[in-house]
Amino acid sequence: MTCAIRMMGGQVMALVKSEELPVRIEQDVVMARQAVRRLSVELKFSLVDQTKMVTAASELARNTVVYGGGGTMRCEVLIDGGKSGLRLTFEDQGPGIPDMSLAMKDGWTSGGGMGMGLSGAKRLVNDFEIVSEVGKGTRVTITRWK
Template identity: 55%
Template sequence: MRPAPAHFTPHHTDNDAVTMPLRTDEDVVRLRKAARDYLVATGFGVLDQTKMITAASELARNTLRYGGGGEARLAKLSDGTRRGVSMSFQDEGPGIADVRLALTDGYTTGGGMGLGLSGAKRLADEFELETAPGKGTMVRIVKWKAF
């Protein structure tokens, strides 16, 4: 996975981060369970768990469908006054030619509802997307909880 870009606010990451492959639908199921475990361990309630698991599922499926597979990285975060969970999704696929269009509700190239990227952005506290045609895509979402 690529390191976070310089413009992304750095936070302390716990040593128990995990990287998981995203090659099959079964990998998406495993990711959803791991995401839930991280969120529960960090103290998030059911509503925030549901939001982030939904966002993670959408991004994992995008990684499979549009990026040809890749990997996800889950990490617990802390910045002194808050705890959080970071979820990153990386592929080496064709990239996204028009990010603005891809983040528009209802836009889809795969016949779905077109809420994957835009929905994930709304469900998370932080959203970052790096992509370039022919260079793959990295999406990172973060959810925070005050101590």
């Protein structure tokens, strides 16, 4: 656990708490969901917001395992001015995403899913950022503010 104050875009954003979890096997997806639930409860998110964040985390953690070949999830509790938020970063060193606009499309899947993972997760959060490089890996960052 670390505590830090960071300057972001000229604004002071405080990083209150940071945890990192391995996301390598299927059971880790369940652990990731539970960690996000616990932090969302600590942040006093509404039940709907908790559920949205946990569901988004589940989709992205599964992507990390299935498509990224395993990686990590970093959870950060942020305080920005008066509001608090939860930021999750999923990172893998997998094959990367060759066609980002295709991957972000509803209903498109390269695996056995429903193709709702990335596009669906994006709709469940306030901020969504994805960086992927073929052959290097993928990093998805989502934030939900209270």
